[in-house]
Amino acid sequence: MTNNAKSRKEEALLYHSEGRPGKIEVIPTKPYSTQKDLSLAYSPGVAEPCLAIEHNPDDAYRYTAKGNLVAVISNGTAVLGLGDIGAAAGKPVMEGKGLLFKTFADIDVFDIEVDTKDTERFIETVKNISVTFGGINLEDIKAPECFEIEERLKEELSIPVMHDDQHGTAIISSAALLNALEVAGKKIGEVQVVVNGAGAAAVSCAKLYIALGVKPENLVMCDSKGVITTRRKNLTPVKAGFATDRGIETLEEALAGADVFLGLSVADVLTQEMVRSMAANPIVFALANPDPEISYDNAMAAREDIIFATGRSDYPNQVNNVLGFPYIFRGALDVRATKINEAMKIGAVLALAELAKQPVPDIVAAAYNDNDITFGRKYLIPKALDPRLISCISVAVAKAAIESGVARKTITDWKAYAQELESRMGRDDKLMRAVRSKVCTAAPRRIVFSEGDRLTTIKAAVHLANENIAEPILVGNRAKIETLLRDNHLHLDAKHIVDFQHDDEAERRNRYAALLYGKVSRKGVRMHEAVDYMMRRDWFTLMMVAAGDADTSILGYTHRYNEALKPVRQIFTQGDTTLATMEIVTTKKGPMFFADTAVNPSPSVDDLVHIALMAARTVRNFGIEPVIGMLSHSNFGTDTEPLASKIAKAVEILHYRYPELLVDGEMKADIALNKKARSEFYPFNKLGDRDINVLIFPNLSSANISYKMMEILGGAEINGPILMGLDRSCVHLIPEVAGTRAIRNLSVLAAAETISSK
Structure with a gap:
C-alpha cells in the first residue's frame, strides 16, 4: 500500500469514527423541553394519533414521519466494487446513501442491513417492516436475486420500491x-x-x-x-x-x-x-x-x-446516480405514490435531458470554475451540484405519478410545489461543496500555513494535497513535522515543508527581509528589525505570499485577532484601510453571511458602509446575490440613540451612493429574518419579499456572540473567518485551537478567492 493510500485509509476511518460514530443520526422534530411536551409526545397524548391511524391508516402520513421516511435496505451481497462483503460490512455504504438522501432531497432514512442471502427470507423481512416507511430503496443486492426481489416487492407492497443499482x-x-x-x-x-x-x-x-x-x-x-x-x-x-x-x-x-x-x-x-x-x-x-x-x-x-x-x-x-434517486423518491413521496413505475422513470429521464439544455446558473459555473458550461459533447447531463435538480426532477416524477394513476395525493399548484422543494432543504454544506468543486477544477493553489507543525494543520494539509485541492506549504520545524507525519501514518512530500529557522533557509530569509524593508521602511521598521521578523513564523509566512512563493496563507493566532493583523496591515495595506471579517453560517434556510465578526470593535458610519460593500462583493464571488440587513435594536427610527442612528446613517449613505445594492435597516433581527412581518409593518423597506442572507452587525460583540450562539445552540456549521478589505486574497487568520475541518474549509475558501481575484 502506498503512503497516499495509507493516508486516505486513515482519513476515511477517522472520518467515520471521529465524534459520534457513523454518518447519520435521529433528531427530534417537536418540542420536548417541558413535561407538557413529553406528555404529548408519549403517554398519554400519543394515544390520540394512534387511535386516528387505527381508524384511518392513511393518517400515518399526517401524524408520523412515514411520508418522508425511506428505508435503505441491503444484504451486502454486491457492495460498491467490494462484492459480497456481508450485511454488517455494507452498513457504512447504506449510511452514506442515507446522508445523500438527506443532503440532496431532505428525505429521512433508516438504513437496514438484512443478514440473509435467501431471497424468500429477505422479501418476507422487507414486507414485514414496510409499514414503517413511505418508500424503500434496495441497495447493493447481487444479480439475479435482485430482479426477483424488486419485482416481488413492487407487486406486493403499496409504497415506492426501487433498486437504485439497476x-x-x-x-x-x-x-x-x-x-x-x-x-x-x-x-x-x-x-x-x-x-x-x-x-x-x-x-x-x-x-x-x-x-x-x-x-x-x-x-x-x-x-x-x-x-x-x-x-x-x-x-x-x-x-x-x-x-x-x-x-x-x-x-x-x-x-x-x-x-x-x-x-x-x-x-x-x-x-x-x-x-x-x-x-x-x-x-x-x-x-x-x-x-x-x-x-x-x-x-x-x-x-x-x-x-x-x-x-x-x-x-x-x-x-452519477445522485442525479436521480434523491429527487425520484422526493417526487414519489410527495404524491404518496404506490410505486415507481416506468412513466415516472421516463419522466425523470426527460427532465434531466431537458435541464442540460437550459442556461447554467452562475452558482454552478462558479462551483466548477467554468463559465462555458453549455449543452454539447462535453455537457450532456446536468452537474451534480446544480440546485435546480430537486425542483426539475421531483416535479416531473410527481406529475408522471399522478398522470399514470399511482399517486394517492394530487398536486395542482406546481409552481408552489417547486418553490416548496427549493425552500425545504435542511442544513447542509452545499455552498462549501460548490466552492470546493470550483477549487478542484483549477490549478492547485499554493497555500502556506504558519502553524505548520501542529497536527491539526498537518492533517488538513495532507487532505488538501491528496485531493489535489492545493499545494500546502507547512512552515515549522521539519523534524517535528516529519515525526508527527510518521506517528500518525500520514504522508507529505518534503517539498511541502519549510523549516524557516534552519540555516538552509538563510538566503530566503535575507531575501524576504530586503523585500519587507522596501515595503515598510517608511512605516518605522528598520532593516535589522526586518531581519529579526523573518525568524518569526507569522512574518515569514506572510512574506512567502508577498514574494510570490505562495498564493495565499492561513495564519494562526492565539488570543486577539487584531493583534495578529498587525503584520498583515504592515505588509499588505496602505493608510487606514478598512478590514473586516465575515463568517459563513450554514442554516436550514441556506448560507447566511455575518459581518464584521473579528476586527472592528465599534465601527464608525464609514466603517459600516465599507463592511457592507465588502460583504456584498465577497458574497457575489460565491455566485449569490447579496440581500443585506443592517442590524440594530431599533426598527427604522423607533429609537434615536447613537448606536441606532449610526446604522441608519450608514444605510442612508448606501442608498444614496449605491442605489442598486439590496440593503436596508436599521432593523431588529426578528424583522430582518421575517420578510412577512417586515413587509407588513414596514412596507416601505427596500428588500420587499426577498430573504436576507447578509447580516451586518452594529458592533463586534453582537456579531461575535451571534455566530457563536448559532454554532453551539443552533447547530449551524461555521466557515471562516474570511478576511475582507485587502487588494488580493493573501491571508486568512484562524485560531490556533481550530480543528482540522475548520482549517481545511478555510483553506478551500482562501484558494477559491485567489481564483476569483485573478
Whole structure:
C-alpha cells in the first residue's frame, strides 16, 4: 500500500469514527423541553394519533414521519466494487446513501442491513417492516436475486420500491443518451447499441433504452463470455431475453459499425481499435468504476468525433446516480405514490435531458470554475451540484405519478410545489461543496500555513494535497513535522515543508527581509528589525505570499485577532484601510453571511458602509446575490440613540451612493429574518419579499456572540473567518485551537478567492 493510500485509509476511518460514530443520526422534530411536551409526545397524548391511524391508516402520513421516511435496505451481497462483503460490512455504504438522501432531497432514512442471502427470507423481512416507511430503496443486492426481489416487492407492497443499482444508472445514462443522440444527429429508433455487462445495472439500462425507442433487434448485450446469442446454452431468463441471433461472438465484432457503446463491466476492455470501428460520432459510455472500460485519454485519442461519458467526476459527462434517486423518491413521496413505475422513470429521464439544455446558473459555473458550461459533447447531463435538480426532477416524477394513476395525493399548484422543494432543504454544506468543486477544477493553489507543525494543520494539509485541492506549504520545524507525519501514518512530500529557522533557509530569509524593508521602511521598521521578523513564523509566512512563493496563507493566532493583523496591515495595506471579517453560517434556510465578526470593535458610519460593500462583493464571488440587513435594536427610527442612528446613517449613505445594492435597516433581527412581518409593518423597506442572507452587525460583540450562539445552540456549521478589505486574497487568520475541518474549509475558501481575484 502506498503512503497516499495509507493516508486516505486513515482519513476515511477517522472520518467515520471521529465524534459520534457513523454518518447519520435521529433528531427530534417537536418540542420536548417541558413535561407538557413529553406528555404529548408519549403517554398519554400519543394515544390520540394512534387511535386516528387505527381508524384511518392513511393518517400515518399526517401524524408520523412515514411520508418522508425511506428505508435503505441491503444484504451486502454486491457492495460498491467490494462484492459480497456481508450485511454488517455494507452498513457504512447504506449510511452514506442515507446522508445523500438527506443532503440532496431532505428525505429521512433508516438504513437496514438484512443478514440473509435467501431471497424468500429477505422479501418476507422487507414486507414485514414496510409499514414503517413511505418508500424503500434496495441497495447493493447481487444479480439475479435482485430482479426477483424488486419485482416481488413492487407487486406486493403499496409504497415506492426501487433498486437504485439497476434504475439509477439507467435513468441518468438514458438522459445522457437522448442528448448525445441529439448532438450526434441520430435517431434513437435507428441506432445500433452494444451493452457490455449483463448485471443489474446493464439489464435495467437496456430495458429503459428500449422503452425510450431503441429497437430490441438493434441492441446486443455482451458478458464476460462474449456476445449473448441464441446459440449459447444455459442462459438465465434475463440474459435469454437479450440474446441475439446475429452471427457474431465477440465484443469486437459487435462494435463494428455500432453507434452506441454502454459499458458496465471492467476496466480496459474497450480498445482504441474497437472505438475506431464504430460509426461516425460514436457514443461511448464507459461507466465501470473506478476505472472505465477505456481511459479518457485513450478514448479522446481514438476518435475526434467521439461523444464520451464515464462514472468519474474528473471527466466531462459524469453519469452519477445522485442525479436521480434523491429527487425520484422526493417526487414519489410527495404524491404518496404506490410505486415507481416506468412513466415516472421516463419522466425523470426527460427532465434531466431537458435541464442540460437550459442556461447554467452562475452558482454552478462558479462551483466548477467554468463559465462555458453549455449543452454539447462535453455537457450532456446536468452537474451534480446544480440546485435546480430537486425542483426539475421531483416535479416531473410527481406529475408522471399522478398522470399514470399511482399517486394517492394530487398536486395542482406546481409552481408552489417547486418553490416548496427549493425552500425545504435542511442544513447542509452545499455552498462549501460548490466552492470546493470550483477549487478542484483549477490549478492547485499554493497555500502556506504558519502553524505548520501542529497536527491539526498537518492533517488538513495532507487532505488538501491528496485531493489535489492545493499545494500546502507547512512552515515549522521539519523534524517535528516529519515525526508527527510518521506517528500518525500520514504522508507529505518534503517539498511541502519549510523549516524557516534552519540555516538552509538563510538566503530566503535575507531575501524576504530586503523585500519587507522596501515595503515598510517608511512605516518605522528598520532593516535589522526586518531581519529579526523573518525568524518569526507569522512574518515569514506572510512574506512567502508577498514574494510570490505562495498564493495565499492561513495564519494562526492565539488570543486577539487584531493583534495578529498587525503584520498583515504592515505588509499588505496602505493608510487606514478598512478590514473586516465575515463568517459563513450554514442554516436550514441556506448560507447566511455575518459581518464584521473579528476586527472592528465599534465601527464608525464609514466603517459600516465599507463592511457592507465588502460583504456584498465577497458574497457575489460565491455566485449569490447579496440581500443585506443592517442590524440594530431599533426598527427604522423607533429609537434615536447613537448606536441606532449610526446604522441608519450608514444605510442612508448606501442608498444614496449605491442605489442598486439590496440593503436596508436599521432593523431588529426578528424583522430582518421575517420578510412577512417586515413587509407588513414596514412596507416601505427596500428588500420587499426577498430573504436576507447578509447580516451586518452594529458592533463586534453582537456579531461575535451571534455566530457563536448559532454554532453551539443552533447547530449551524461555521466557515471562516474570511478576511475582507485587502487588494488580493493573501491571508486568512484562524485560531490556533481550530480543528482540522475548520482549517481545511478555510483553506478551500482562501484558494477559491485567489481564483476569483485573478
